[in-house]
Amino acid sequence: xxxxxxxxxxxxxxxxxxxxxxxxxxxxxxxxxxxxxxxxxxxxxxxxxxxxxxxxxxxxxxxxxxxxxxxxxxxxxxxxxxxxxxxxxxxxxxxxxxxxxxxxxxxxxxxxxxxxxxxxxxxxxxxxxxxxxxxxxxxxxxxxxxxxxxxxxxxxxxxxxxxxxxxxxxxxxxxxxxxxxxxxxxxxxxxxxxxxxxxxxxxxxxxxxxxxxxxxxxxxxxxxxxxxxxxxxxxxxxxxxxxxxxxxxxxxxxxxxxxxxxxxxxxxxxxxxxxxxxxxxxxxxxxxxxxxxxxxxxxxxxxxxxxxxxxxxxxxxxxxxxxxxxxxxxxxxxxxxxxxxxxxxx
Amino acid sequence: xxxxxxxxxxxxxxxxxxxxxxxxxxxxxxxxxxxxxxxxxxxxxxxxxxxxxxxxxxxxxxxxxxxxxxxxxxxxxxxxxxxxxxxxxxxxxxxxxxxxxxxxxxxxxxxxxxxxxxxxxxxxxxxxxxxxxxxxxxxxxxxxxxxxxxxxxxxxxxxxxxxxxxxxxxxxxxxxxxxxxxxxxxxxxxxxxxxxxxxxxxxxxxxxxxxxxxxxxxxxxxxxxxxxxxxxxxxxxxxxxxxxxxxxxxxxxxxxxxxxxxxxxxxxxxxxxxxxxxxxxxxxxxxxx
Numbered sequence: 001x002x003x004x005x006x007x008x009x010x011x012x013x014x015x016x017x018x019x020x021x022x023x024x025x026x027x028x029x030x031x032x033x034x035x036x037x038x039x040x041x042x043x044x045x046x047x048x049x050x051x052x053x054x055x056x057x058x059x060x061x062x063x064x065x066x067x068x069x070x071x072x073x074x075x076x077x078x079x080x081x082x083x084x085x086x087x088x089x090x091x092x093x094x095x096x097x098x099x100x101x102x103x104x105x106x107x108x109x110x111x112x113x114x115x116x117x118x119x120x121x122x123x124x125x126x127x128x129x130x131x132x133x134x135x136x137x138x139x140x141x142x143x144x145x146x147x148x149x150x151x152x153x154x155x156x157x158x159x160x161x162x163x164x165x166x167x168x169x170x171x172x173x174x175x176x177x178x179x180x181x182x183x184x185x186x187x188x189x190x191x192x193x194x195x196x197x198x199x200x201x202x203x204x205x206x207x208x209x210x211x212x213x214x215x216x217x218x219x220x221x222x223x224x225x226x227x228x229x230x231x232x233x234x235x236x237x238x239x240x241x242x243x244x245x246x247x248x249x250x251x252x253x254x255x256x257x258x259x260x261x262x263x264x265x266x267x268x269x270x271x272x273x274x275x276x277x278x279x280x281x282x283x284x285x286x287x288x289x290x291x292x293x294x295x296x297x298x299x300x301x302x303x304x305x306x307x308x309x310x311x312x313x314x315x316x317x318x319x320x321x322x323x324x325x326x327x328x329x330x331x332x333x334x335x336x337x338x339x340x341x342x343x344x345x346x
Numbered sequence: 347x348x349x350x351x352x353x354x355x356x357x358x359x360x361x362x363x364x365x366x367x368x369x370x371x372x373x374x375x376x377x378x379x380x381x382x383x384x385x386x387x388x389x390x391x392x393x394x395x396x397x398x399x400x401x402x403x404x405x406x407x408x409x410x411x412x413x414x415x416x417x418x419x420x421x422x423x424x425x426x427x428x429x430x431x432x433x434x435x436x437x438x439x440x441x442x443x444x445x446x447x448x449x450x451x452x453x454x455x456x457x458x459x460x461x462x463x464x465x466x467x468x469x470x471x472x473x474x475x476x477x478x479x480x481x482x483x484x485x486x487x488x489x490x491x492x493x494x495x496x497x498x499x500x501x502x503x504x505x506x507x508x509x510x511x512x513x514x515x516x517x518x519x520x521x522x523x524x525x526x527x528x529x530x531x532x533x534x535x536x537x538x539x540x541x542x543x544x545x546x547x548x549x550x551x552x553x554x555x556x557x558x559x560x561x562x563x564x565x566x567x568x569x570x571x572x573x574x575x576x577x578x579x580x581x582x583x584x585x586x587x588x589x590x591x592x593x594x595x596x597x598x599x600x601x602x603x604x605x606x607x608x609x610x611x612x613x614x615x616x617x618x619x620x621x622x623x624x625x626x627x628x629x630x631x632x633x634x635x
Contacts, residue, residue: 051513071516078517084510088532097528098518142514149518 001027001062002185003048003153008057010043017043018054019209025202027062028183030176032190032200034232040209041189042157048187049155050074062152062185077146077184081158083138085130091117091141092126098149116144119178136167143175147182156188160195172199193233197221205229226316237286241315248311249288251276251298259307262286264300276300278308373594380587388588391577396565397585400573401592404550406481407569411488411549416542419496424530426497427504441494452490453558456483460559479561484569487555492548496541503537504530539604546600550593570596 003025010018017040025031033041046052048059050071059066066074086094092113099109117123120140130138139159146154159175160168176199179186190196196203197217204214205228213225217233224230230243237244239260252259262278265285269275274290288308290298300306380388391397422441426434444452460467460477470477477483511533515525531538553571560567562576570593577585 049517051517071513072519072521074517075519076517078514080510080514082510084514086511086514086529088535097515097520101519101524145514145518 002029003062003187004058004060005044005048006058006060008044008047008059009055010040010047010052011055016209018047018057021057021206021209021211023204023211023214025185025187027185029202030179030186030188030200031202031204032188032196033204033206034190034193034196035206035212036191036232038208039206041191041206044206045155045157045187045189048153049076049078051078075149075152077143077149077151077154079139079142079146079154079156079159081161083130083135083142083162085138085142087130090127090129091122091133094130094141095144095148097145102149112148113144116148119147120144134167135163136171139163139171143178147184151184154184154186156186158189158191161190168195175199197233203233205232207232224314230314230316235289237310239280239284239286239310239313242310242313243315244286244310244313246275246287246289248313249286250309250311251288251290251294251300252307252309253298254307256307256309259309262306262308264302264304264306267295267300267302278306280308376587376590376594379583380591387584388591391582391585391588392592394585396568397573397589399565400568400570400589403481403484403568404570404593404596407484407488407552407556408546408549410485411492412542412545414489415493415545416496416538418493419541419545420500420531420534420538422497423500423504423534427501428509441497444491444493449487449491449552449554450558453487453555456487456490456555456559460486478559479563479567481567483559484556484567487559488549488552491552491555492545495544495548496538499537499541499544500534503534507533536608539607543600543604547597550596 003023005021005023008018008021009016015038019040021040021044023031023033023044033044035041043052047054047057048061050066050069050073054067057067061074061076086097089097095113095116096109099112104112114123114126117126120143122137122140122144125133125137130141133141139162143156143159156175160171163171172195175188188199201216202214203217203220205212205220207228212232213220213229215223220229220233224233227243230236235246237246237249250259255261260280262280264276265279266277267274268277269292272292274292274295275287276290276295277285277287279285286308298306392401422437426438457478458464460470460483462468462471467477475482477486507530511529512525515529520528551571552569553575556569557572557575560569560572562568562572564573564576568576570589574586574589574593577583577589
């Protein structure tokens, strides 16, 4: 049961969006498809919904082959990044749409819609038009609309992508709680690893149309299958063939046989976390994540020569699938400075 | 941008002056001339059998050509926007022909095609269908000249609303037909309505093509513009002015109907016609493939 995709392939012109992708989503679970832009995650989601035809492969929803079924017959709830609100209908009309198509009785539709609006905390706004709602409200309306028809699976395509940071965090906590109540098999697409780890039970990391690895957040963080996964689910330093998480970099003042000499280049205080950037003898730039207390104890200054002892390191010899920029060890140029926060928590 | 008050007033005066001289003055003149001697003469002129027939025939042209071009226009716009195909550029170009070709030329080409010497004329005559100098030919001409409006007005709106609403409808169980009637058509209705108004205005005022194919026979194949032209040539100024006024009123009525519809939708809180707002939530919908 749940959702299974086998050997999915999809090509748009010269671009191979999906290249032999197989995933398995357990019944009732909440799974995140995580990957950078162009990794194929949205294409995969749309293929599951029937909004995109596969060139090859199979989609099985709750034990039934859905590969050739049109979207309208797949009984999936789909939520779009930009809401796809029916602008000429009220909130009520939007949520009632699927039920009207299914020719429910009017009083039954009314009951169901109001029940859902209470669930997504939009009761009282039933007569508003989408233009009169905030982004977060529109997305909750879209969710209620998708849930109204009691879909077998719920598919969310970057559902919080268009919202600002605060609303985003609120909504994802709320989605987590909603899922705990409803237990409908859910897949959501995101490029934000923090969001994926926060919300999902299972993560599927995608890159260049392929699945790199799937598993729980801990699996991926502690046992990444390759360099790409390691650098995508957290921050990473590269030391020759080895990869080290910045919080596994130990800074010692005295020379040590396992430690390498390094110069403190810059100290950046990010609240609780301190980011210390170093240059090694061979010019490699690395950084370490320290706590405020550690920094005070070490009394580091910019320009100071110290020694770095990498804790847990990983190497993925023979793995060439990772793009160069992901492997780069400098913290600058990395998207999202708050990635490190999660690393510390995980 | 802020413009200083004198400059703003200067621009306004210029705009009003331009419009007044080119548009308002001639129309006002017609009104003045028509009602110069009271309501009696124009009413008399417009209730003659020929005038009434001309009004009826003009409305018939509208009643046939506008629905035909609306259905064709919406269907064609859907084809152009929603179904990418190499031949679309060709279709797109052909649709613009009526804009590019002078109505007189359109009339002549129809004449050649359906005349006694033409490709279709003799065959149709055998079946007992006369196209030239009768209503079918006039309808053909009207449809031809007013064909592009609905397509041209609908295509950009269709592009603007994007496909996400339609996709959402399909995941909610709606089939193609239901999606069209419940989602697509309401979303593009202001574009279509504007196209319908332009089509109507064009059909009401069509002169060149219809002159050629109709033969302009009073009381038989004479539409209102032809009636006005003939009255003017025969120095029957009263009838000419009155006919012009009726034409203007018919066109105004269409415009009014649309703006009343628009205001009603606005009062209900629905989307306001011809808004750029849809672009915000539907464009850039797919950053990730």
